[in-house]
Amino acid sequence: MRDSIARALLWVLALLISNKPGRHSAAFLAAPTTPPKPCPASPWSRPWTGPTKQEAAALFQREAETTLQLGVIRERRRAAALATLGVDYPYTYEGAPFPASAFAAAGVSA
Numbered sequence: 001m002r003d004s005i006a007r008a009l010l011w012v013l014a015l016l017i018s019n020k021p022g023r024h025s026a027a028f029l030a031a032p033t034t035p036p037k038p039c040p041a042s043p044w045s046r047p048w049t050g051p052t053k054q055e056a057a058a059l060f061q062r063e064a065e066t067t068l069q070l071g072v073i074r075e076r077r078r079a080a081a082l083a084t085l086g087v088d089y090p091y092t093y094e095g096a097p098f099p100a101s102a103f104a105a106a107g108v109s110a
Contacts, residue, residue: 044051051059079091090100 050056075091079089082089092098092100
């Protein structure tokens with residue numbers, strides 16, 4: 001009995017998973033494909049030669065900008081977490097309507 005059930009399941013799976021082209025396969029195959037863009041070569045990928053001074057400076061500049069952006073995000077998250085606890089955090093930004101001194105508590109502690 002188990003053998004006949006297994007054969008029936010295999011037959012159904014063979015019908016479902018067939019290599020025959022379907023109704024939309026011709027349209028899919030006719031669609032133009034673009035080659036993937038090659039990854040830019042890292043200056044550190046050359047094992048026996050180091051990057052030039054210009055390549056290293058550009059790489060460090062990009063890393064510094066990323067680190068600065070992450071620092072701003074971290075500070076915003078810290079301010080939001082402390083705000084949920086009811087603590088004023090002196091978080092200011094360029095063009096803020098209030099200075100950092102506005103957060104100085106007048107004898108009030110959280």
